[in-house]
Amino acid sequence: MAIREQIPTMLPFDEGVLPVRYLGVPLLSSRLLYRDCRILVERVKNKVTDWKKKFLSFAGRVQLIISVLTSMQDDGGLSIKSLKWWNVALMSTHIWRILENKDSLWVKWIHAYHLSNHSFREVPVKPDVSWSWRKLLNAGTIIRQHIYYVIGDGQSALAWFDVWYNLCPLQTFISWQDIHGVGFNKHNRVCDIVVEDEWNWPLAWYIKYPQLHMISDPNLTTTSV
Structure with a gap:
């Protein structure tokens, strides 16, 4: 018996058929199209139309207008999140x-x-x-760009991609040609470019990339952060 046939005999579930729907919308791995969401959109439109007709009096409409205008002044919009x-x-x-x-x-x-x-x-x-x-x-x-790494032992932060100093990421101003030219690669961690508590990049880089003078000497610890 195939595994697929064995599973229903062991678990109290029935075999379903894809695509599975949630709130009327199919759960897909690909991007949803308009036709996939049409049912949900129509339901919302019908609910809003019904709500406006049955539950919103003239006074309620006035209050809604005042509330919207106030939110536009206070929040710069309709208080709707982007x-x-x-x-x-x-x-x-x-x-x-x-x-x-x-x-x-x-x-x-x-x-x-x-x-x-x-x-x-x-x-x-x-x-x-x-x-x-x-x-x-x-x-x-x-x-x-909003994740800042504390270097620690230097094994967590990527040397060229991550922000572990104010000037980082380094790949924004150091060319890949220079990085690969001296034997470094994109997988380097911070600890890979440190030798005996000193940066292991060429001295010529300090001339070509004077920003490197602003980076303090590394002080790796035994703690991974």
Whole structure:
């Protein structure tokens, strides 16, 4: 007997059919189209129309207008959150779970299937990946600049991508040609560019990139942060 046939005999669940719907909208791995959300939109329109006809008196309409005008003056709008940035904020919680390698099935699956022993911060945004994964990666580029690393033992922060000093990320002003030319690579951690409590980059970089003079000498500890 195939595994698929064995599962219903062991668990009290019936086999379903994809796509699964939630609030009338199909749960898809790809981007939702207008036709997928049409039922939900029509239901909302009908509810709003019914609410306006039955429950909003003339006095209520006046109060609604006053409330909207007041919110426009006080908040600069209709007190409606930007869905774009609200979505980025929600995705940041997922990204933080990935970066912290939280003990959950979803995070383990992400690391095994999408990352394959690479850091989330190193994964490029490819056109052939799923819509949801691409959205997470795009949000990661926005969120990354707001994450500041305490160096600690230097094994957590990526040397060229992460913000572990005010001038970081270093890849914004040090060319990849120079980085690869001296034997470094994009996977380097901060500890990889430190030798005997000194930066291991070429002295010529201090002339080509005078900003490096502003970075204090490293003081790695035995604590990973």
